[in-house]
Amino acid sequence: SQKIEQNSEALNIQEGKTATLTCNYTNYSPAYLQWYRQDPGRGPVFLLLIRENEKEKRKERLKVTFDTTLKQSLFHITASQPADSATYLCAPSNSGYALNFGKGTSLLVTP
Amino acid sequence: GAVVSQHPSWVICKSGTSVKIECRSLDFQATTMFWYRQFPKQSLMLMATSNEGSKATYEQGVEKDKFLINHASLTLSTLTVTSAHPEDSSFYICSARDMVHLASSYEQYFGPGTRLTVT
Numbered sequence: 001s002q003k004i005e006q007n008s009e010a011l012n013i014q015e016g017k018t019a020t021l022t023c024n025y026t027n028y029s030p031a032y033l034q035w036y037r038q039d040p041g042r043g044p045v046f047l048l049l050i051r052e053n054e055k056e057k058r059k060e061r062l063k064v065t066f067d068t069t070l071k072q073s074l075f076h077i078t079a080s081q082p083a084d085s086a087t088y089l090c091a092p093s094n095s096g097y098a099l100n101f102g103k104g105t106s107l108l109v110t111p
Numbered sequence: 112g113a114v115v116s117q118h119p120s121w122v123i124c125k126s127g128t129s130v131k132i133e134c135r136s137l138d139f140q141a142t143t144m145f146w147y148r149q150f151p152k153q154s155l156m157l158m159a160t161s162n163e164g165s166k167a168t169y170e171q172g173v174e175k176d177k178f179l180i181n182h183a184s185l186t187l188s189t190l191t192v193t194s195a196h197p198e199d200s201s202f203y204i205c206s207a208r209d210m211v212h213l214a215s216s217y218e219q220y221f222g223p224g225t226r227l228t229v230t
Contacts, residue, residue: 034217034219036221041224042223042224043204043223044204044206044221045221098160099145099155099157099219103153
Protein backbone atom coordinates (compact mmCIF):
# COMPACT_ATOMS: atom_id res chain seq x y z
CA SER A 1 0.00 0.00 0.00
CA GLN A 2 1.04 3.60 -0.48
CA LYS A 3 3.07 5.05 2.31
CA ILE A 4 4.31 8.55 3.08
CA GLU A 5 6.94 9.01 5.76
CA GLN A 6 8.16 12.23 7.28
CA ASN A 7 10.67 12.79 10.07
CA SER A 8 8.76 11.43 13.03
CA GLU A 9 10.81 13.32 15.56
CA ALA A 10 10.27 17.01 16.10
CA LEU A 11 13.00 19.18 14.64
CA ASN A 12 14.45 21.83 16.94
CA ILE A 13 16.79 24.37 15.43
CA GLN A 14 18.22 27.73 16.28
CA GLU A 15 17.03 30.89 14.63
CA GLY A 16 19.03 31.73 11.53
CA LYS A 17 19.92 28.14 10.70
CA THR A 18 18.54 26.11 7.81
CA ALA A 19 15.84 23.59 8.61
CA THR A 20 15.67 20.50 6.40
CA LEU A 21 12.62 18.27 6.44
CA THR A 22 12.36 14.93 4.67
CA CYS A 23 9.47 13.24 2.92
CA ASN A 24 9.84 9.69 1.64
CA TYR A 25 7.17 7.75 -0.17
CA THR A 26 6.75 4.15 -1.26
CA ASN A 27 4.46 2.33 -3.69
CA TYR A 28 3.79 5.64 -5.36
CA SER A 29 4.73 7.37 -8.58
CA PRO A 30 3.48 10.90 -7.97
CA ALA A 31 3.38 13.38 -10.78
CA TYR A 32 3.91 16.16 -8.30
CA LEU A 33 4.40 16.79 -4.62
CA GLN A 34 3.07 19.56 -2.43
CA TRP A 35 4.19 20.96 0.90
CA TYR A 36 1.82 22.53 3.38
CA ARG A 37 2.19 24.27 6.70
CA GLN A 38 -0.21 23.57 9.55
CA ASP A 39 -0.43 25.56 12.75
CA PRO A 40 -2.11 24.05 15.84
CA GLY A 41 -5.89 23.98 15.51
CA ARG A 42 -5.81 25.33 11.97
CA GLY A 43 -6.19 23.95 8.48
CA PRO A 44 -3.11 23.41 6.29
CA VAL A 45 -1.81 26.27 4.16
CA PHE A 46 -0.26 25.60 0.75
CA LEU A 47 3.43 26.46 0.44
CA LEU A 48 4.98 24.93 -2.67
CA LEU A 49 4.30 22.45 -5.43
CA ILE A 50 7.02 20.66 -7.39
CA ARG A 51 6.42 18.51 -10.44
CA GLU A 52 8.16 15.24 -11.25
CA ASN A 53 10.16 16.84 -14.05
CA GLU A 54 11.47 19.56 -11.73
CA LYS A 55 14.49 18.91 -9.55
CA GLU A 56 14.19 21.99 -7.40
CA LYS A 57 11.77 24.80 -6.67
CA ARG A 58 12.32 27.95 -4.65
CA LYS A 59 10.06 30.52 -3.09
CA GLU A 60 11.63 33.20 -0.93
CA ARG A 61 13.34 31.33 1.94
CA LEU A 62 11.85 27.99 0.96
CA LYS A 63 13.42 25.39 -1.29
CA VAL A 64 12.04 22.01 -2.27
CA THR A 65 13.78 19.19 -4.10
CA PHE A 66 12.16 16.17 -5.67
CA ASP A 67 14.11 13.01 -6.43
CA THR A 68 11.84 10.49 -8.14
CA THR A 69 14.59 7.86 -8.15
CA LEU A 70 15.06 8.03 -4.39
CA LYS A 71 11.31 8.67 -3.95
CA GLN A 72 12.13 11.55 -1.70
CA SER A 73 11.50 15.25 -1.33
CA LEU A 74 13.50 17.60 0.86
CA PHE A 75 12.05 20.84 2.17
CA HIS A 76 14.46 23.54 3.30
CA ILE A 77 13.79 26.75 5.19
CA THR A 78 16.81 29.02 5.16
CA ALA A 79 17.45 31.75 7.74
CA SER A 80 14.75 30.21 9.89
CA GLN A 81 12.71 32.36 12.24
CA PRO A 82 10.61 31.53 15.31
CA ALA A 83 7.55 32.33 13.18
CA ASP A 84 8.44 29.33 11.01
CA SER A 85 7.59 27.03 13.94
CA ALA A 86 4.73 24.80 12.77
CA THR A 87 4.02 21.34 11.44
CA TYR A 88 4.94 20.78 7.82
CA LEU A 89 3.08 18.24 5.73
CA CYS A 90 4.06 16.71 2.45
CA ALA A 91 1.55 15.34 -0.05
CA PRO A 92 2.73 13.39 -3.08
CA SER A 93 -0.08 13.16 -5.57
CA ASN A 94 -1.05 12.06 -9.00
CA SER A 95 -4.59 12.79 -9.89
CA GLY A 96 -4.74 16.44 -8.92
CA TYR A 97 -7.68 15.65 -6.75
CA ALA A 98 -7.65 14.39 -3.17
CA LEU A 99 -4.37 14.58 -1.34
CA ASN A 100 -2.76 11.97 0.87
CA PHE A 101 -0.64 13.51 3.57
CA GLY A 102 2.26 12.37 5.65
CA LYS A 103 1.96 12.74 9.43
CA GLY A 104 3.98 15.89 9.26
CA THR A 105 7.14 17.08 10.94
CA SER A 106 6.94 19.50 13.80
CA LEU A 107 9.52 22.29 13.53
CA LEU A 108 10.48 24.47 16.46
CA VAL A 109 12.76 27.42 15.83
CA THR A 110 14.18 28.93 18.98
CA PRO A 111 15.61 32.44 19.29
CA GLY B 112 -5.77 34.17 -2.58
CA ALA B 113 -8.66 31.75 -2.45
CA VAL B 114 -10.44 31.50 0.87
CA VAL B 115 -12.39 28.60 2.31
CA SER B 116 -14.46 29.07 5.42
CA GLN B 117 -15.97 26.56 7.79
CA HIS B 118 -18.75 26.90 10.27
CA PRO B 119 -18.85 26.32 13.14
CA SER B 120 -15.22 26.51 14.23
CA TRP B 121 -16.02 24.31 17.18
CA VAL B 122 -19.03 22.42 18.47
CA ILE B 123 -19.85 20.31 21.51
CA CYS B 124 -22.76 17.94 21.21
CA LYS B 125 -24.30 15.10 23.15
CA SER B 126 -23.94 11.51 22.11
CA GLY B 127 -26.70 10.46 19.73
CA THR B 128 -27.32 13.89 18.25
CA SER B 129 -26.41 15.09 14.75
CA VAL B 130 -24.09 17.91 13.84
CA LYS B 131 -23.82 19.78 10.55
CA ILE B 132 -20.59 21.42 9.41
CA GLU B 133 -20.55 23.87 6.52
CA CYS B 134 -17.70 24.48 4.10
CA ARG B 135 -17.80 27.48 1.77
CA SER B 136 -15.48 28.69 -0.95
CA LEU B 137 -15.68 32.47 -0.62
CA ASP B 138 -14.18 33.84 -3.80
CA PHE B 139 -14.05 30.96 -6.22
CA GLN B 140 -16.19 28.14 -7.50
CA ALA B 141 -15.41 24.66 -6.29
CA THR B 142 -16.93 21.79 -8.24
CA THR B 143 -15.08 19.45 -5.93
CA MET B 144 -14.54 19.74 -2.22
CA PHE B 145 -12.86 17.30 0.12
CA TRP B 146 -13.53 16.38 3.72
CA TYR B 147 -10.71 15.29 5.99
CA ARG B 148 -10.53 14.22 9.60
CA GLN B 149 -7.53 14.67 11.84
CA PHE B 150 -6.97 13.07 15.25
CA PRO B 151 -4.37 14.56 17.62
CA LYS B 152 -0.83 14.18 16.35
CA GLN B 153 -2.07 12.25 13.33
CA SER B 154 -2.15 12.96 9.65
CA LEU B 155 -5.14 14.36 7.82
CA MET B 156 -7.19 11.42 6.60
CA LEU B 157 -9.40 11.86 3.59
CA MET B 158 -12.99 10.92 4.37
CA ALA B 159 -14.80 11.73 1.16
CA THR B 160 -14.79 13.69 -2.05
CA SER B 161 -17.79 15.92 -2.53
CA ASN B 162 -18.89 16.71 -6.07
CA GLU B 163 -21.36 19.46 -6.83
CA GLY B 164 -24.67 18.05 -7.94
CA SER B 165 -23.80 14.41 -7.44
CA LYS B 166 -23.19 11.85 -4.74
CA ALA B 167 -20.06 12.00 -2.66
CA THR B 168 -17.35 9.39 -3.00
CA TYR B 169 -16.35 7.92 0.35
CA GLU B 170 -13.02 6.44 1.29
CA GLN B 171 -12.83 2.87 2.45
CA GLY B 172 -13.91 2.50 6.04
CA VAL B 173 -15.94 5.72 6.15
CA GLU B 174 -19.64 5.08 6.72
CA LYS B 175 -21.64 7.07 4.21
CA ASP B 176 -24.82 6.78 6.26
CA LYS B 177 -23.09 8.25 9.26
CA PHE B 178 -21.24 11.06 7.50
CA LEU B 179 -23.75 12.64 5.15
CA ILE B 180 -22.30 14.97 2.56
CA ASN B 181 -24.27 17.40 0.46
CA HIS B 182 -22.73 19.65 -2.19
CA ALA B 183 -25.71 21.62 -3.38
CA SER B 184 -23.91 24.56 -4.95
CA LEU B 185 -20.52 25.50 -6.37
CA THR B 186 -19.59 27.25 -3.15
CA LEU B 187 -21.08 25.12 -0.39
CA SER B 188 -20.60 21.60 0.87
CA THR B 189 -21.97 20.29 4.16
CA LEU B 190 -20.94 17.36 6.31
CA THR B 191 -23.49 16.02 8.77
CA VAL B 192 -22.28 13.66 11.46
CA THR B 193 -25.36 11.65 12.37
CA SER B 194 -25.89 9.98 15.72
CA ALA B 195 -22.53 11.23 16.89
CA HIS B 196 -20.55 9.25 19.45
CA PRO B 197 -17.49 10.19 21.49
CA GLU B 198 -15.21 8.36 19.03
CA ASP B 199 -16.36 10.82 16.34
CA SER B 200 -14.70 13.62 18.30
CA SER B 201 -12.06 14.98 15.98
CA PHE B 202 -10.91 17.93 13.90
CA TYR B 203 -12.81 18.05 10.62
CA ILE B 204 -11.28 20.03 7.77
CA CYS B 205 -12.62 20.70 4.31
CA SER B 206 -10.71 21.79 1.25
CA ALA B 207 -11.48 22.89 -2.27
CA ARG B 208 -9.73 23.36 -5.56
CA ASP B 209 -10.15 26.35 -7.82
CA MET B 210 -10.82 24.68 -11.16
CA VAL B 211 -11.38 27.96 -13.00
CA HIS B 212 -7.91 29.41 -12.51
CA LEU B 213 -5.99 26.45 -13.84
CA ALA B 214 -2.58 27.84 -12.94
CA SER B 215 -3.42 27.17 -9.33
CA SER B 216 -5.71 24.22 -9.85
CA TYR B 217 -3.41 21.74 -8.15
CA GLU B 218 -3.41 23.68 -4.92
CA GLN B 219 -5.97 22.83 -2.35
CA TYR B 220 -7.33 25.57 -0.17
CA PHE B 221 -8.21 24.39 3.27
CA GLY B 222 -10.78 25.68 5.67
CA PRO B 223 -9.77 26.54 9.24
CA GLY B 224 -11.29 23.32 10.54
CA THR B 225 -14.10 22.42 12.93
CA ARG B 226 -13.35 20.90 16.31
CA LEU B 227 -16.11 18.44 17.20
CA THR B 228 -16.41 17.15 20.75
CA VAL B 229 -19.07 14.56 21.49
CA THR B 230 -19.86 14.09 25.16
